[in-house]
Amino acid sequence: MPRACGSQKVLAAAGVASRRVAEDMIVAGRVRVNGAVVDQLGSRIFPETDLVDVDGVAVQLDATKRYVMLNKPTGVVSSMRDDRGRPDLRGFTDAWPERLFNVGRLDAETSGLLVLTNDGELAHVLAHPSFGVTKVYIAKVSGRVSPQTIGRLTRGVELEDGPIAADRARLLDTSQDTSLVELTLHSGRNRIVRRMMAEVGHPVDELVRRRFGPLHLGSLPAGEARELTTVERGALLTLSRRAPGETTPPGADQETP
Structure with a gap:
């Protein structure tokens, strides 16, 4: 029985x-339990079942859940076990006793921010495009990208599996031979940035994911992993709890395709 x-x-x-x-926060009415303000000292919380937030930001009470940020290097596949023997994610999870899995995927030649967790419900919200969780990529592409091309990316391009438009696109730098383009997308379609840039005539040479929802890669070196901070966990859990009317689907605790 929960205590x-x-x-x-x-x-x-x-x-x-x-x-x-914490007592001051409660008295000031900044704490909610299951959506209701709790402003009386001595009020009780069931950590195993209650949902708590402070100033509208969710608080992690379930200590069994683990949330890790990895800066995935190139050459590593986004799988916990690769049946072709390629380098996979197992080497980055040894520091944690829980069985972690990756939220979504980055292709082998793309580096950057990948979330590892054992929280299936949160993973479902982060990975499913219907929830609109955005990802920000920096692509080094061949050729000189024009403002007209940036406009085309945001208006939409037609791919073999249907049309797609960037939520935002920005030209960061350009020269005669290469350009740096920042793309923001909520699509989870396979190799979508590479296919979009190829469609507009600028194949990707290098690609890194810098942001995933509220998370930012920051200065985390390639090949390094760290646990999320209290603030970062709160941001992710807040996002998850705001997902409308969703329950964890069967198999959500498995790797996301």
Whole structure:
């Protein structure tokens, strides 16, 4: 049977603030439990079942859930076990005892931000395009990209599996031989950035994913992984809880295709 704990104790254990500061948050009406404001000291929380947020930001109470950011290097496939013997993600998860899996995929020659977790419900929200979670890519492409080409990317291009438009596109730099283009997309279609850029006549030479939803790769070196901070976890869980009317589908705790 789930055990109830004092609300300030739960917040302190979750790393939100010290117990004294948590008491001030509660009295100020900044804490909600299951959507209702809790402003009385001594109120009880069931950490295993209750949903808690502070200032509208979700608080992780389930300590069994793990959230990791990896800067995936090129040459590594986005799988926990590759049946062709290629380098996979297993070498980046040894530091954590949980069985982690990747949220979505980056192709082998694309580097950048990949989320590893054991939270199937969150993984479903992050990976499914219907929730509109955006990803930001920086592509080094062949040739000089024009403003007209940037406009075409945002208006949409026709691919063999249907039309696609970037949520945002921006030219960062250009020379005679190469250009740097930033693309923001919520599509999860296979190799979508490479196919879009090829369609407009600028094949991708190098590609890195810098952002995934509220997460930013920052200065994390290629091939390194770290746990998400309390703030980052809160941002992800807030996003997950705002997903309308969704439940975890069968198999959501498996690798995302």
